[in-house]
Amino acid sequence: MRTSQNNLNNTEIVYNYLKDKEAPLTAYELLNDLHSKGIVAPTTVYRALEKLLEAGLIHRIESLNAWKVCCETHNKNMPIFEICDDCGSVTEHLDASLTQSIKKLTKRTGFLPNNPILEIRGQCVDCNSNL
Amino acid sequence: MRTSQNNLNNTEIVYNYLKDKEAPLTAYELLNDLHSKGIVAPTTVYRALEKLLEAGLIHRIESLNAWKVCCETHNKNMPIFEICDDCGSVTEHLDASLTQSIKKLTKRTGFLPNNPILEIRGQCVDCNSNL
DNA sequence: GAATAAATGTTATAACATAACATAATTAGC
DNA sequence: GCTAATTATGTTATGTTATAACATTTATTC
Ligand SMILES: [Zn+2]
Ligand SMILES: [Zn+2]
Ligand SMILES: [Zn+2]
Ligand SMILES: [Zn+2]
Numbered sequence: 001m002r003t004s005q006n007n008l009n010n011t012e013i014v015y016n017y018l019k020d021k022e023a024p025l026t027a028y029e030l031l032n033d034l035h036s037k038g039i040v041a042p043t044t045v046y047r048a049l050e051k052l053l054e055a056g057l058i059h060r061i062e063s064l065n066a067w068k069v070c071c072e073t074h075n076k077n078m079p080i081f082e083i084c085d086d087c088g089s090v091t092e093h094l095d096a097s098l099t100q101s102i103k104k105l106t107k108r109t110g111f112l113p114n115n116p117i118l119e120i121r122g123q124c125v126d127c128n129s130n131l
Numbered sequence: 132m133r134t135s136q137n138n139l140n141n142t143e144i145v146y147n148y149l150k151d152k153e154a155p156l157t158a159y160e161l162l163n164d165l166h167s168k169g170i171v172a173p174t175t176v177y178r179a180l181e182k183l184l185e186a187g188l189i190h191r192i193e194s195l196n197a198w199k200v201c202c203e204t205h206n207k208n209m210p211i212f213e214i215c216d217d218c219g220s221v222t223e224h225l226d227a228s229l230t231q232s233i234k235k236l237t238k239r240t241g242f243l244p245n246n247p248i249l250e251i252r253g254q255c256v257d258c259n260s261n262l
Numbered sequence: 263g264a265a266t267a268a269a270t271g272t273t274a275t276a277a278c279a280t281a282a283c284a285t286a287a288t289t290a291g292c
Numbered sequence: 293g294c295t296a297a298t299t300a301t302g303t304t305a306t307g308t309t310a311t312a313a314c315a316t317t318t319a320t321t322c
Binding site: 157158159173174177196 | 278
């Protein structure tokens with residue numbers, strides 16, 4: 001029997017593990033890595049990820065089927081991710097002019113945006129400068 | 132025995148089927164719908180999609196795991212997709228200022244963009260005006 | 263402390279994607 | 293035309309990502 005006062009719940013376990021990682025992790029990577037913490041079923045991982053997502057603490061990287069903690073400096077701007085296909089690094093950026101461009105587009109088309117997915121696959125500065 | 136002169140190959144079959152659809156289709160929807168055309172294995176569908184993608188004739192909608200024909204009016208701009216979570220419609224847009232915003236960002240960060248994934252989930256104009 | 267709600271556990275299965283290897287069709291050079 | 297090389301296709305199996313369904317436990321409220 002464990003109490004929430006003394007022990008971490010599944011959501012906290014997943015968050016704590018995820019927040020130290022540079023690259024995003026897939027649900028099954030989390031499952032594998034957190035077996036030792038008592039997380040043994042996919043459902044458990046996905047439920048934790050869902051809660052963290054709702055709380056705005058993590059992002060799902062759609063083109064990788066993977067998950068990463070939020071930098072938490074959004075400031076009303078939409079997050080965009082640069083994903084390096086060489087080293088796997090993923091960096092979150094907030095950019096006012098990009099956010100404005102998207103708002104202008106959706107205003108023009110009458111589209112009500114809810115969840116923008118902005119990801120750029122390519123090569124990070126470290127990987128493309130090492131010629 | 133069939134010849135390519137008289138019969139459509141798998142890539143053409145998939146393309147022809149996809150190009151009349153408003154909403155994108157998943158690989159397994161294609162597989163199911165094209166059984167009658169002799170496409171009976173996932174591999175066949177995925178190989179056709181890969182070729183069409185390389186040819187720039189279709190896009191993969193990452194957040195839906197689905198595929199849609201390209202509008203073919205890119206004109207050096209990056210495609211962005213408005214995805215209606217109510218009716219399932221997906222519309223492709225080309226927007227110069229958005230493209231510029233992303234180019235500015237990647238230039239600033241030294242990132243070499245290869246494949247931008249720009250998708251906005253939300254509610255299309257038809258669905259959000261019918262109150 | 264009984265009723266309700268929230269969280270967790272467990273098993274099974276659905277949905278999406280690729281690996282590995284065999285065979286057939288096309289083409290390019292002779 | 294014949295052969296070799298290449299490209300396309302077929303087939304089977306399996307890997308990967310995500311959710312459904314239902315039971316049990318824990319926490320909260322009255
Ligand atoms: Zn964020
Ligand atoms: Zn890199
Ligand atoms: Zn396009
Ligand atoms: Zn709609």
